[in-house]
Each structure stands twice: as structure tokens, then as C-alpha cells.
Amino acid sequence: MAIHTITSIFLLLLVTLFSLTTAEIRYTKIKSDTRPIIPIDEFGFTHTGRLELNVSSVNLSTRNNLDLSKVGFFLCTRDSWLHVLEQLEDGDISCALDSNIVKKVYTFNSLPANQNSFETRFVETDSDQYTLVFANCYGGTLQVSMKIHSAMYNLDGKSRTKDYLSAGRTILPKIYFFFSVIYFGLATLWIYVLYKKRLTVFRIHFFMLAVVIMKALNLLCEAEDKSYIKRTGSAHGWDVLFYIFSFLKGIILFTLIVLIGTGWSFLKPYLQDREKKVLMIVIPLQVIANIAQVVIDETSPFNQDWVTWKQIFLLVDVICCCAVLFPIVWSIKNLREAARTDGKAAVNLMKLTLFRHYYIVVICYIYFTRVIVYALETITSYRYLWTSVVASELATLGFYVFTGYKFKPEAHNPYFAIDDEEEEAAAEQLKFEDEFEL
Template sequence: MRSGLVLALLLLALGSAVEARHTLAKIRRDDRSLILVAQPLGFGEGGRLNITVSNFELWRPGNASGTKTGPFHKIGFFITTPAAEGQLELDLAEHKCPLDSKDITITLFTFDALDPESGAVTREFRLADMLLDYTGGEFSLFFANCEQDSAIDFNIEVSLYNVRGDRIDYLPVGEDMLPFIYFTMFVLFTTLGVVWTGMVIKGGGDSHKIHYLMIVLITFKSLTVLSQAFMFHTISIYGDAEGWNIAFYIFTACRSLLFFVVVILLATGWSYMKPFISDKEKKLLMVVIPLQAIANVAIIYLDEFTPAAESWFTWRDILHLVDIVCCCLVLFPIVWSIKQLRDASETDGKVVRTLVKLTLFRQFYIMVVCYIYFTRIIVYLLESTLPYPYIWLAAAASELATLAFYIASGISFRPMPAGANPYFQLTEEEAIELTKADEDP
């Protein structure tokens, strides 16, 4: 209940809503000179933007109320490429207005176009009409307020889409492959789930509680990627997730909870070598699991909000930091298990049995570290550096890494008779060293 309340409060605090590529934002008494309205988006040859602004007011120091009368030629919207965004910051530092930087920006319209009576304006823009030799590109949408010592109020609705033939596609170039990617992953995870379930059933008495919990985890992972596939497919056609995002949030929360529960339980040997969880491990579970679930769902939900909200970047950084910290905390049970096994190998007479368990957990530790590093660091770098038509490769890499981690964990901890799992076998060199150690007085 407490975790759900925290998540609800967090989501309410985020502000302006985005439905797919339809951005709905309310800006209130905002004195920022530059506001990112829409993050870099890949447009094809038929790329278009539709912008509606209403309820505009300009606030100046000493004025008790806002004004709707111009001139407002220093306030408006423009687009630019991601490569030029760094220059915008330099121009602002030199008190240059981005609306005047014709070399790096394309001004869409200024607020002089607003109807003084209604304070509203609607404009549609075709990128092919504004750019010479245009065949596609990646652009960000910005709002600029170059009026000194002023703040602004307005409501904005933005639609970003591509026209392909006689069809409107609301997915940007680079993300139009995502429905296929996620449905393919659904097939692969479902196949993995069927194979794993068969192994658990066949294992009979050698199957432990953790093996059945892993079946549930794979099931929720399959449902997660299936809901993603339908969500992006629906967005592509209608511009809105039509409820599939809700299913995605639910399955993601369940999958996040189960994933870290399974990793921690495997790392502590629960149900596999010992039928209990220590108090220290219980406390870690109580802290890491709720935080990880909240962070995962909130990060996804945050992506559906416009960065025009003043707190958007702050929440993004906080949530990603929480996610990384939780991933690092998951490593502690593995370290504890390795330390306990190392100490046991030095004190008891069952050196061989203890050493093979130690080898198991060392390799599992390396697997978890590699998985976290790849999905949190490498995938982020791919998203940041890949050309926009190939951004789908980052999502594919993340899902394939998850599939590989599931398969490797399943092979390592599969239900088999004691001593039959090759993962527990010592190398010849280790066996010789242990034999010598036993023969020494």
C-alpha cells in the first residue's frame, strides 16, 4: 500500500500529459527562456507537425495580471536538430534569441500570430515545405521567450507524425520497427517459458520453489513484451495507446518485482541450498524490490510526459539514479554468499562441496554485473549515439540481453539431480589442488 501511494503521488507530480505523440501541456508562470517541448523525433519524407496554442498571457514584474497584447515577435516556437542544441545554450549565454538564429533553427511562428480575442492559434507544418532537398531528419521542438524579465502562461497541444502513402503513422522513423521487435521477443520468451516449464515438470522432486517462481517471471516477461507490441502498434495507427499502456504498466510492475526477487533469492541460495532467508536478506528485499518496481514503472510513465514540464528533467535524473542504485544493491546478496562460502571453505571439512558452490556464485555474480552494465549503460549509449533510423536496435539489444540472461540463469540453476549439473563440476586443476590439500597433514 505504501509503495502504491508513493507511486501515485510521484505520477501526479509529473504534470503535463502526453498521449503517444500528442503532447498536451500547461505552462504556468514559467520564466525559462528556452523550453524543450518535444524531444528529438525522427521524421520521414512526409514528416509533419501540428501545433495549437491557447490561453496565452505574458507576465512582467510589477504587473498584477498578465497581458495578451503584443508585440510578441520575440516569443514563439522553432525546431532544430539535436546536433545544434549545444549551440543554443551558447547563444542564450550571449543573450542571443534562438528565434533569430536562422543558421541552426527554423522558426515555426511567433506569438504575434495569436488571435488577441481568443489568444489561440493553430498551425500545421510540412517539413518538406520548409527545407530544401528534404528527405527526412531528426528534429526537436522548442519554445523560446526572449522577452527580458518575463514569465508566460499558455496551453499547448502538439501532434507529431509521418505520412506514409495514404496513411498517417504516429511512430517516428526508427521506432516503427518496435511492434515487430516486441512481438518477436514475445514469441521467443513464450518459447523459453514452455521449455522451462517442461524442464521443471520433468525434474519432479529435483525442482524447487525457485524454479516455479521463475516460470511466473517468464510469464510476466512474455506478457510485458506482448503488451508493448500491441501498444506501439496501436500508437502507430491511432496516435494513442488505447489502454495498452495500462496493461504494460501492470505487467512491467509485476515483472520488475519478480525479476529482482528471483535474482536475490538465487543469489542467497534460497530453495536451492537453504530453505530460509536471513533477516539481512529480508531487509534488502523490502527496500530494493518496492523501489525498483516504482522506479521502473515511473520511468516508463515519465516518457509519456512532455519535457516542457519544469520538473521533468529532475524526475528523470532521480528515477534513473534510483534504478541504478537498486541494481547495485542487488549485488550485495551475491557478495554475502560468496564471502560466507569462502569462510566456510576455510573452516569446515567439506572443501570440495563448498568450493563448487563458491564457483557457482562467482559466475552468477559476473552474469548479473554484465547484465546490469549492458542494460543500464550500453543500451543508454546506443540510444544516445545511434542514427535515428536505427534507434530500434537499442530496444532489440536490451531485450536480447534479457533473453540471454534468462537462458544463462536457467542453464546454471536448472532442476537436475545433485552432482549431475556440469555447472557444479570442478576443473581438473581445481580437483588436483584440492586432493593435495586433503593429503597435507
């Protein structure tokens, strides 16, 4: 049983390393579960933290000759789990609930034999990031069924109003709203540019406008979603709009990167078969990624498939990011070959340079938002988790601005004629690059 418990604690550590859903009022149903450790939710408490726990329909497969003080709920920090693991390995304790490090919320020995429900309120004055955990130290033999209603919040300011957003995330509504205003401003500016340069506008420019608008709407809905959760503990339907616009934004953004990478509308008005296949791969993968994201957000880590869905989301996201790079590589290869053969060295060299720059920027954007931001969220104190959101949004904003600036409608751009001197200079540069490669 000790091995089973230690394995479960390792699983809990893995779960806490992932970015958990923003805490709110949560309803959890456990049915005939024998797991020794079940993480319910995570929350960053200030010195005015509160936990309200309402558990009903409690059903244990047996109560005979069992010490029910080894079955119940407790709070612990991530560091606490490391010490609990050491205690279990050293044989100092046989159950996580026996540890003097964890904070017991309620154990089932306090539940009268003729009752199947209880309510309790826990006051947390030590500010830290805590995980609410259900422990069943008879895991594997004792089946537990119950319905859990949990609410974790902090009392905000002198008014002592309930703040259901975790410490470190309570500022997120303002951050998302601020960035949504920026994107609405960018959309307005882009509309002005399209009108002013309407004679040189391509279809791809309207696609870029759609991406900016979807991003703005996505951020606005996320701001309202977090704002309602902050005040009431529930999103009140704003999460549905958030998922819709997030889904559309994800598909349109990756499609835009593929279209720009292929040179569609700029270099050619059509897509080749292999480029169409990339889109046919990226779009369904984005659908799967968004479904996984909904499952992750709407369920807590107690769900046995939660980690699986998290891994699916990360895998699909990585595949999408890799897939959109291929069209840019193909365009760079085609432009390099064309620069040697069609006699327009300067034009193709400038196109080649532009697509090289875009390729580098896309890689940097993907690496920063998928790796650096995740690492920042992992190592940052729970009080400053909002900084990872700001970093991600700033990187995304920079990527949007770079894309718009480099591929804006322009009468004199790299896709049109260049004078003879520039042509000769470009030809010499291409010759030098070929010799350098050799």
C-alpha cells in the same frame, strides 16, 4: 537575460541527451510560466514529416511594447542547438527565434489581439531528429499560459497513412512482439523441464517461471502499446497494462536475483535477517522506480520536474542493481569459508564456482543494460534507435537463458554428493588458491 537563455539551452541539451518518451499526440498545459526555453516533445521526421499544432487559452501577462516575434514555437535539431548557443555567446543574436538555423513554426506576432487560440500545420521535408520548443525571449518577466495540442507524424509509404512513431522507432511493435513470442516459448520449455524433472524441482524454479511469464506479458503489452501509438497516436489503455506488468516483472526479477544470490531453496530454505533487509530495500525502490517511469513516460520535457524524475529513476535503478549484488558476495564468502571447514571441498568448490560465474554475469548484465545500451542510444543515429532496444533485449534474453541453464533442476548437480577423487582434487585446488592468495 542572455545568461538565463544560455542556461536554458544547456538544460535543453541535457534533456535531449536523455531518452525522451516516444512521440505521440500530446496535450500540454503551461500555466504562468516564465522559462525562456520550454522543450515540448521530440520526434524523428522522415522526408514526409508533419507537425499539427493547436494552441488555445493563450494568456500573456502583458503585450504592451513587446515584440511578440520573439515569443513562439520552433523546431530544431540537436546540432542546431550547439550553433544557436555559439550565436548567443558571440552576441550575434539575442533570442533563439532570431537564429536562421531554427525552423519557426509559429510566432505570437501572428496572433490577432482579440484571439487567444490558433492552429498551424508545418511540413518537414528534411529528415532528422527534431525537438519542438517554445521560446519566450522575455523569460523572467513575461508570464505565459496556454494549452497545447501537438501531433507529430510521418506519412508512411504510398498509402500516406499517418505513422505517429518516430523514425527509428516505427519498427518497435514488431521487435517487442517477436521477443514476447520467444519468452512465451521459453516459458513453455521451462514448464516441460519442470514436469520432466519434477522430483528435483525447488520452489525457486517456479519463481523463475513467473519471471519469464511476466517478461513475456510485459513485452506483449509493450508491442500493443507501440502498435496503437503508431496507428492512432494514443495507447488506448495498453500503456496501463504495460506499466502493471513492467512493475511486476521488475520486482520479481530483482527478487529472483536476490533469492538466487542468497542460495535460497538451493542451499537453504530460509533467508537471514540481512538478506531480508536487502529485499525490504529492493522492493520499495522498485516501486519508486516504476512510479518515476510512469511520470517520465506520461509527461513531456516541458514539465519543470521532468529532469528531476528522470534523475530519480536512474538513481533508484543504480541502487537496486548494486543492492542485489550483496547477497551473491555474501554467498561466495560463506561458501569459501565452508569449503575449508566442513570437509566437503568439492561440493562447496563447485557451488563457489557457480556463484562466482553468476556474480560476473549479473555485473555484465547490469553494466550492459544500464551503461552500454544508454551509450548506444546516445551515439546512434535517430534512424537506428531500435538497435539499442534489440541490444537490451538480447542481453536480457541471454541473462535469462544463462540463469535457467545454470540453476535448472537436475538430479546430479553441484549440491549433492561427489566421489572421493573429485573431493581430493577439489581440496588440492582450494589449497592452491589459498597459497596463491597469500
